[in-house]
Amino acid sequence: MKRLLWMIILVLTTAFSVVFTSVDGFTSIFNPTPIVMPTEITLTFEPTEVTAVPTEIVPTQTVEPTVEITPTVTEIPLPTATAAPTETPLPTATVTPIPTPTATAMPFKVQAMTPVFMTNFVHTDAACNWQGVAGQVFDANLVPVLNYIVKVSGTYSSQPVSLVGITGMVTGKPYGPGSYEIVLGNAPVTSTDTLIIQLFDPNGDPVSDPQSFSTSNECSKNLVLINFQHK
CATH class of the missing domain: 2.60.40.10 (Immunoglobulins)
Structure with a gap:
């Protein structure tokens, strides 16, 4: 960056010298001394020590969302009335008469x-x-x-x-x-x-x-x- 500034200053000085020399009756008050440009500009950076400051992390309590349970009304079906069983009449027993054995006449x-x-x-x-x-x-x-x-x-x-x-x-x-x-x-x-x-x-x-x-x-x-x- 400094090198660039020096170059800009040199260019401006040269320009002014040319302009004022070429004007009649004007004596340049500038007698510029040749500026020797440094051949190499070494930029030295001193590292700044960075001290890490621990940051205390305070845990924040996470608020659990409240789930609002809306009760649902479940309709319980009423028991269906079951018809009482109809008593089936038992078949009438048919009494078959037992034939009376014919008594054998004794002799x-x-x-x-x-x-x-x-x-x-x-x-x-x-x-x-x-x-x-x-x-x-x-x-x-x-x-x-x-x-x-x-x-x-x-x-x-x-x-x-x-x-x-x-x-x-x-x-x-x-x-x-x-x-x-x-x-x-x-x-x-x-x-x-x-x-x-x-x-x-x-x-x-x-x-x-x-x-x-x-x-x-x-x-x-x-x-x-x-x-x-x-x-």
């Missing part, structure tokens, strides 16, 4: 005029200390049959009983051919239709309907006679 029945109550005439030594039921079994022609089973069951003297006699097995045939005998007890007891008597064939199949009978506590009636006859 034997209790003979008419029996039972008969009498004194024990067979076991005379026992006299009144005996009670039983006896009799015979006849076919349709009133012929005594053998090996038929007579069963007495029920309650006697407050005790359950199940007794069996077989026709033709009585020693001496005191009640006649094809007779049976069942001893109930050693003393006469009164009972009313608590005993059941029934006839079975030799194979054990029932051949008569069950028949109830009674007993007496009288010594004159301690034997009960019951006969069976084919129809």
Whole structure:
């Protein structure tokens, strides 16, 4: 920059010298001395020490924006009324009548005029200390049959009983051919239709309907006679 200024000054001085010399009667008051231009201008810069001054940075609080929540009204649908279930009538049960089995007619029945109550005439030594039921079994022609089973069951003297006699097995045939005998007890007891008597064939199949009978506590009636006859 200084070099440029010097050059400008030199040019101006030279110009003035020429102008005033060429004018008649004017003596130049300028006798310029040749200016020796420095051949080299060295610019010296002294570095200025820069001291860094720390600047305290004060953090500023950042204000978080406030979010304003606008409540929204959510419409809750009311429950839809559900129709009460219609009761379905149950199908009417059809009662199918169960056919009544036709009773098979039994071939034997209790003979008419029996039972008969009498004194024990067979076991005379026992006299009144005996009670039983006896009799015979006849076919349709009133012929005594053998090996038929007579069963007495029920309650006697407050005790359950199940007794069996077989026709033709009585020693001496005191009640006649094809007779049976069942001893109930050693003393006469009164009972009313608590005993059941029934006839079975030799194979054990029932051949008569069950028949109830009674007993007496009288010594004159301690034997009960019951006969069976084919129809």
